[in-house]
Amino acid sequence: MTEANHSFPKTTSLAVRQALLDRTEIALIDVREEDPFAQAHPLWAANFPLSKLELEAWRRIPRRDTRIVVYGVHDGEDLAPRAANKLRALGYTDVSLLDGGLDAWIAAGGEVFRDVNVPSKSFGELVEARRHTPSLSAPEVQALIDRKADVVIVDARRFDEYQTMNIPTSTSVPGAELVLRIRELAPDPKTQVVVNCAGRTRSIIGTQSLINAGIPNPVAALRNGTIGWTLAGQTLSHGADRRAPAEVSAAHRAAAREGARAIAERAGVRRIALDALASLEAPGRTVYRFDVRTPEEYAAGHLAGFASAPGGQLVQETDHQAPVRGARIVLTDDDDVRANMSASWLAQMGWEVYVVEPVGDALRSERGNPEPDRPATPAVDTVAPSTLAEWLKQGDVAVIDVTASANYVKAHVPGAWFAIRAQLTQALRAIPPASRYVLTCGSSLLARFAADDLKRLTSAEVFVLEGGTTAWIAAGLPVEQGETRLAVPRTDRYRRPYEGTDNAAAAMQAYLDWEFGLIAQLDRDRTHFFEVV
Numbered sequence: 382m383t384e385a386n387h388s389f390p391k392t393t394s395l396a397v398r399q400a401l402l403d404r405t406e407i408a409l410i411d412v413r414e415e416d417p418f419a420q421a422h423p424l425w426a427a428n429f430p431l432s433k434l435e436l437e438a439w440r441r442i443p444r445r446d447t448r449i450v451v452y453g454v455h456d457g458e459d460l461a462p463r464a465a466n467k468l469r470a471l472g473y474t475d476v477s478l479l480d481g482g483l484d485a486w487i488a489a490g491g492e493v494f495r496d497v498n499v500p501s502k503s504f505g506e507l508v509e510a511r512r513h514t515p516s517l518s519a520p521e522v523q524a525l526i527d528r529k530a531d532v533v534i535v536d537a538r539r540f541d542e543y544q545t546m547n548i549p550t551s552t553s554v555p556g557a558e559l560v561l562r563i564r565e566l567a568p569d570p571k572t573q574v575v576v577n578c579a580g581r582t583r584s585i586i587g588t589q590s591l592i593n594a595g596i597p598n599p600v601a602a603l604r605n606g607t608i609g610w611t612l613a614g615q616t617l618s619h620g621a622d623r624r625a626p627a628e629v630s631a632a633h634r635a636a637a638r639e640g641a642r643a644i645a646e647r648a649g650v651r652r653i654a655l656d657a658l659a660s661l662e663a664p665g666r667t668v669y670r671f672d673v674r675t676p677e678e679y680a681a682g683h684l685a686g687f688a689s690a691p692g693g694q695l696v697q698e699t700d701h702q703a704p705v706r707g708a709r710i711v712l713t714d715d716d717d718v719r720a721n722m723s724a725s726w727l728a729q730m731g732w733e734v735y736v737v738e739p740v741g742d743a744l745r746s747e748r749g750n751p752e753p754d755r756p757a758t759p760a761v762d763t764v765a766p767s768t769l770a771e772w773l774k775q776g777d778v779a780v781i782d783v784t785a786s787a788n789y790v791k792a793h794v795p796g797a798w799f800a801i802r803a804q805l806t807q808a809l810r811a812i813p814p815a816s817r818y819v820l821t822c823g824s825s826l827l828a829r830f831a832a833d834d835l836k837r838l839t840s841a842e843v844f845v846l847e848g849g850t851t852a853w854i855a856a857g858l859p860v861e862q863g864e865t866r867l868a869v870p871r872t873d874r875y876r877r878p879y880e881g882t883d884n885a886a887a888a889m890q891a892y893l894d895w896e897f898g899l900i901a902q903l904d905r906d907r908t909h910f911f912e913v914v
Contacts, residue, residue, distance in 0.1 A: 389465045391480035392450045394489040400448070401425055401908040404731075406667055406707040408442050409479070412453035412464040414801060419875035421493040423486060424500060424906050426452075427704030430873065431460050432783070432802035434467050435830055439754040440688075441704050444667045445472045452479035452486075460803065471756060492906040495895060497875055498582075501697050503899035504730050504911050505582035509602075510900055511913040514589050516604040519613035522575055526550055532573040533566050534603070535559065535625075537587035537693060544620055546607055548577050552623040556587050556693020557673050557719040560594040560641055562625040564633040570597035577603035577610075579877075581896050583697055590722055594640030608878070608889045634716060641721035645736065647914050648728040650721065653735045655684070655744065658711065661735070667708035671695060673723045674714050682745035684713055684737075689750065692723030699730065713737040715745070731910030758826065759833035764844040766856040769794070769819055779815035781808065783831045784822040784850065786871035792860040794821060794846070794853055800868040802831040805838060808868035817842045825849035 400407040411418045412431040422428075429437060431453070442449065449468060453460040461478045468476045479486065487493060496502065508514060517525075525532045526549060534551040536543045543553040554562055559576070567574050574596070576587040584602040591600045603609065607617060629637070653661070661668050672683045673692035683689070690702050692712075703710055710732050712720040720736045727734045764772070772778045773796060780797035782789050789799045800808035818841055820828040828845045835843050846853065854860060864871075878892035903909055 389462065390477045392477040393480045394486040394491055397423075397450055397479065397486075398491065398908060401706060404707050404910065406448060406665065406705055408447055408449045408705045410449060410451055410464075410704065411483075412451060412460045412803075413455050414803075414872040415497065416872040416875045417455065418453075419497050420495060421483065421487075422499075423491055424494055424503070424903075424908060425700070425706045427700050428497070429464070429704070430803065431464050431467070432804075432873070433827065434464060435471065435756055436753070436827065438468065438471050438473070439756070441701075442473070442667075443669075443754075444705075446474050446665070447667060447705055448475045448477075449473055450477050450479050452482045454482055455804070456807065463803075492902055494899075494902060496892075497877070498698050498700060499899075500700050500730065500909070502582045502896060503903050503909070504726075505585045506896060506899045507903065507911055508589055508729075508913050509581075509585045512589055512592075514585050514592070514602060515600065516584075516588070516602040517575060518604050519610045519615055522548070522603055522610075523613075523615050525573065525575075530573065531569070531571065532575060533563075534575045534577065535563065535566065535587070536577055537583040538578050539691075539694060540624070542579065544622065546579075546617045546619055547621050548603065548607065548610060549616070549618045551577065551618075551621070552625060553621075554625045555675070555691055556583055556590070556696065557691055557723050558625060558675070558693070559587050559590055560596070560722050561629055561634070561637050561716060561718045563591060563596060563598075564636065565626040565629055567598050568633075572598050574598045574600045575603050576600065578606045580606045580608050580892065583693060586696060586726060587693070590726075593644040593725065594637065594722065595643070596640070605893055608893060612886060612889060629716075634718070637718045638716065638721075641718045641725070644914075645721035645725045645728075648725040650724040650728050651733075651735045652738055653711070654738050655740050658737070661709055661711065667705045668711060669703045669705075669708055670711045670713075671702070672714070673712050673719045676750075678715070680749055682742065683747050684740070684745055685747050687713055692719050695723055696726045696730075699727065699732075703732070708732075710734045711737060713740075715739075715742065725914075729912055729914060731912070758829040761829050761832045761845045762843065763825075763847045764819055765847050766853045766858055769846055769853070770858055772817065772819070777815055778817045778819060779812050780819045780821060780846075781805075781812065781831070781835070781868070782821050782850065783827055786867075786873050788823055788850075790863055792854065792862055793850060793865075795859055795861045796866070797821065797861070798866040798868040799864075799871070801873055802827060802834065804869045805831065805834055809838060811868040815841060817844065819844045819846055821846035821849050821853070823849050823851055825852075
């Protein structure tokens with residue numbers, strides 16, 4: 382794909398490693414799609430697929446003079462120069478290429494990790510090893526359920542994950558909500574509490590959160606989560622909708638606040654007044670501001686300048702939410718519990734983290750979800766769904782869908798080809814030539830950027846479907862499902878061995894074996910600065 386030709390400086394693997402050891406700010410970004418990224422990457426590399434770079438860069442790397450080092454090869458093509466050009470066009474001024482890419486990192490003795498959200502997952506393993514986090518096996522928990530023991534099972538994942546598959550009788554209590562709400566579910570201190578997730582990390586962190594906050598109940602993680610449950614031959618439930626009570630008593634809230642603040646102080650979390658936040662915006666320093674309450678609470682009213690990042694998922698996906706290693710992180714809530722608990726974990730993961738001192742509700746004057754900070758979309762020709770339907774009847778038109786492959790499989794315009802935006806050159810080799818191309822995605826946003834790319838690759842007419850596939854469906858037009866036409870492989874999404882309900886036992890066991898080996902990898906890597914308290 383032809384793009385503006387710029388030369389970029391190169392940064393060696395040794396220099397990147399030294400920046401991590403010096404704890405200076407750096408964003409090491411891997412611009413491949415998620416699946417190849419998940420096969421091997423450095424611990425602190427963040428995945429920024431070239432296909433979606435314009436949609437994500439300003440939000441995830443807010444400071445334009447951040448030091449950014451880029452790498453990523455796909456199918457023999459070095460994607461890094463293309464990504465660097467886009468970053469420069471987006472206003473970033475300190476962009477370099479990783480000299481020799483990932484191969485050079487490995488050749489220099491750099492450790493590489495598999496899977497996604499690896500900093501959080503490896504940290505979870507370290508927490509369990511250092512704190513001897515208690516756990517119960519799947520058969521032991523099943524026995525508690527069978528004999529109707531005094532036990533409360535809480536699922537620390539997102540609610541949608543919980544609904545997909547869950548432990549029978551369990552209640553959804555996403556990670557950051559546990560300390561705040563557990564006393565409503567288990568007011569008797571003799572009640573056994575069991576925390577689960579799909580694999581290991583969120584159940585370990587959730588269990589240890591309750592212990593760290595001084596919950597009086599016996600607490601244990603479900604060992605290996607729903608994976609362990611499945612491997613034990615036990616049956617999962619589906620479609621459950623049990624949630625923790627929305628209201629928390631004053632006494633329970635006070636006890637939770639006391640425990641959360643205590644562990645935050647032990648972990649080195651700093652506190653800051655809202656009107657002092659500007660003092661953190663020093664030259665050369667990135668500041669991430671997150672509201673760790675539920676998305677519903679955030680939308681109902683939040684502080685200006687804070688993004689929604691429910692605390693449990695923030696701790697689980699820190700590499701995605703805060704890809705600039707060495708940045709400052711500021712958290713807020715409305716109860717002085719969830720922010721402190723989330724901050725306590727981030728501080729133990731080596732982040733400089735602050736919690737905003739409590740403020741009145743009147744200051745949470747922002748409503749809804751603010752529009753992401755993104756560049757203007759390219760000017761493109763568009764076509765209405767009804768017109769496209771007529772074109773398809775006439776023929777000589779190719780529809781290219783650049784949405785997420787999972788969305789394409791669920792529903793797409795009949796005859797549409799799935800393609801990954803960064804791989805349009807390869808996709809055109811599979812798609813029969815046409816005199817007219819129509820780009821679509823869920824909303825048409827990404828399709829507009831893809832159409833601008835496609836114009837450089839063909840002399841044919843290029844259009845974007847107005848409103849994307851969502852508008853096509855809303856117009857009552859027919860759709861196809863399944864992998865009907867894949868112009869490129871579905872590498873945009875790494876299939877986690879712990880998600881969904883059709884995973885092979887061998888894959889699930891291999892995933893557990895991988896998690897058990899993470900501590901040894903941390904010891905070899907030595908750039909993590911994890912300190913478990």
